[in-house]
Amino acid sequence: MASTPTSTPAPKTNRLGLQVIDYRGGKTTLCAGCGHNAISERVIDAMYEMGVQPERVLKLSGIGCSSKTPAYFIARAHSFNSLHGRMPSVATGAVLANRSMLSLGVSGDGDTASIGMGQFIHLMRRNLPIIYIIEDNGVYGLTKGQFSATADLGSKQKSGVINDLPAIDTCALAIQMGATFVARSFSGDKKQLLTMLKAAIAHRGTVMLDVISPCVTFNDHEGSTKSYKYVQEHEEAVAEVGFVPHFEDIAVDYDPGTTFDVRMHDGSHLRLRKLHEDYDPTNKINAVKNLMEAHEKGEVLTGIFYIDTQKPNFVDLLQMTETPLAQLPQETVRPPKRVLDEVMESLR
Amino acid sequence: MLFPGSVAECFSMATQAFDLAEQLQTPIFVLSDLDLGMNNWMSEPFPYPEKPLQRGKVLSAEDLERLGGFARYKDVDQDAIPYRTLPGTDHPGAAYFTRGSGHNEKAQYSERPDDYQNNMERLARKFETARSYVPRPEVVEDRGEKIGIIAYGSSDFAVRESRDQLKREYQVRADYLRIRAFPFSREVHEFVSKHERVYVVEQNRDAQMLSLLKLDLNASHTPKLHSVRHFNGLPIDARSVTDDIISQEGR
Numbered sequence: 042m043a044s045t046p047t048s049t050p051a052p053k054t055n056r057l058g059l060q061v062i063d064y065r066g067g068k069t070t071l072c073a074g075c076g077h078n079a080i081s082e083r084v085i086d087a088m089y090e091m092g093v094q095p096e097r098v099l100k101l102s103g104i105g106c107s108s109k110t111p112a113y114f115i116a117r118a119h120s121f122n123s124l125h126g127r128m129p130s131v132a133t134g135a136v137l138a139n140r141s142m143l144s145l146g147v148s149g150d151g152d153t154a155s156i157g158m159g160q161f162i163h164l165m166r167r168n169l170p171i172i173y174i175i176e177d178n179g180v181y182g183l184t185k186g187q188f189s190a191t192a193d194l195g196s197k198q199k200s201g202v203i204n205d206l207p208a209i210d211t212c213a214l215a216i217q218m219g220a221t222f223v224a225r226s227f228s229g230d231k232k233q234l235l236t237m238l239k240a241a242i243a244h245r246g247t248v249m250l251d252v253i254s255p256c257v258t259f260n261d262h263e264g265s266t267k268s269y270k271y272v273q274e275h276e277e278a279v280a281e282v283g284f285v286p287h288f289e290d291i292a293v294d295y296d297p298g299t300t301f302d303v304r305m306h307d308g309s310h311l312r313l314r315k316l317h318e319d320y321d322p323t324n325k326i327n328a329v330k331n332l333m334e335a336h337e338k339g340e341v342l343t344g345i346f347y348i349d350t351q352k353p354n355f356v357d358l359l360q361m362t363e364t365p366l367a368q369l370p371q372e373t374v375r376p377p378k379r380v381l382d383e384v385m386e387s388l389r
Numbered sequence: 390m391l392f393p394g395s396v397a398e399c400f401s402m403a404t405q406a407f408d409l410a411e412q413l414q415t416p417i418f419v420l421s422d423l424d425l426g427m428n429n430w431m432s433e434p435f436p437y438p439e440k441p442l443q444r445g446k447v448l449s450a451e452d453l454e455r456l457g458g459f460a461r462y463k464d465v466d467q468d469a470i471p472y473r474t475l476p477g478t479d480h481p482g483a484a485y486f487t488r489g490s491g492h493n494e495k496a497q498y499s500e501r502p503d504d505y506q507n508n509m510e511r512l513a514r515k516f517e518t519a520r521s522y523v524p525r526p527e528v529v530e531d532r533g534e535k536i537g538i539i540a541y542g543s544s545d546f547a548v549r550e551s552r553d554q555l556k557r558e559y560q561v562r563a564d565y566l567r568i569r570a571f572p573f574s575r576e577v578h579e580f581v582s583k584h585e586r587v588y589v590v591e592q593n594r595d596a597q598m599l600s601l602l603k604l605d606l607n608a609s610h611t612p613k614l615h616s617v618r619h620f621n622g623l624p625i626d627a628r629s630v631t632d633d634i635i636s637q638e639g640r
Binding site (some may be wrong): 111371381 | 434435437438441442445446474475476477478479480481483484485486487488489490497545
């Protein structure tokens, strides 16, 4: 019997014909085992699996270990490493200038909840189309492990110091401020994080994704509430996250009694199967209540807490043109002389 | 930095600022002042901007295809202004990483001292290029007098009136140049070099414009500079300028 000729299988590609290598970036310079590296990997996988054109992605960040990570994924995307806590301003400008871009902002708990708090809350209330990831480890890693504003009350620093200030819950804050996709995940939960990121790509509004991402150097010890061990032992998912992208024609049965089906802006479907009795991702009050209760119990609540696909986003609200501003012809952006003359005449 | 001296100039310099920002790839500040911004002014009608918008050195996907790529911070044209691309340019070679930390000509992260130094030196050269791009000063009068006055912003009106007072009351004639931008262009240097004494009038306690001039001028010219400052919370007036100059002239 003649043997079948064998050949090297063609590399796996996505719907654009791109390989996962087309979504990679530079080699990471963060510590081995850092949660942030796992998040970068999931971003690469999500963009690849969703078939996002790398050139249509805009990477933005502030300052900190987290904000270095855009250098480690999607090298074919423009990236802007802005000032500390000021990424929301740069992101707002960039998105308004070209609404066709998919913008991905990476921040940290210090960059967001301390120096950038003023910018953060205003970004949330604008519902700007952006995926805003907080790589949250509860400490300032670049400056040797001081507590950040998301460190839990009673958490122990590596030096033994106990945190005596309450934590800011960025998810509760984002829900209150008006973000339309608010979730928390854990860098060690590969499946949940990847699914959330894919759903985030399908959303056209502010996605606020707080990812607990342990700092192996300064906050992974006994007594820390942001260590791998603590989060693994105390993680409580409010719902199981499933995602069916619009380009995959898969009919998956679900029980409407236990599962919320959310149709995303691009036609994809998000399926949220309840794990908590009173889980309702369309109810803000419930979502915040669950978060507050989890704090009381010392649980790390994860999942998509709140989603609203109907609220107008900032670019729609401002009626921004589809054409990138830089490509608008002069006759569109500069009113004719007659208009200036009329204004001048009215001031006589 | 642009220094409008009237509300009409605030209008025209706003347009210029955008052009310069794109040409020089740097933020441009239009330094208006409270007097111009908060009070009502008489003005000639604002001129309509006739020149086309300046977008600076931007490469398209077609340009990248033709060139085979680009290096974000490479000084191709010897004017220290490199080429850039805009986000959304559909070419695999279009993207670059904007960061404050050390980088090489290709916008790649670098801790090499020579890369850092090259970038810093290019930025210094770009500042030299900027001298010829920014608005020229207004040489209001230069009749070869011994005394010159330099001012900027809304001090202009007080200085114009003060020059009349100096001439009428003290028979002191003074030439006058109004600075409209920083970095200074050639005309500012020439004006100082032609005069024996130059009074720099400003509404600034620390005489910051005088300090900038001292840093920029040939050291042999800096002793010519004298400061006339006004900072009592009210707009500068002609009499204050006249009295200060006359006092410093020993009259």
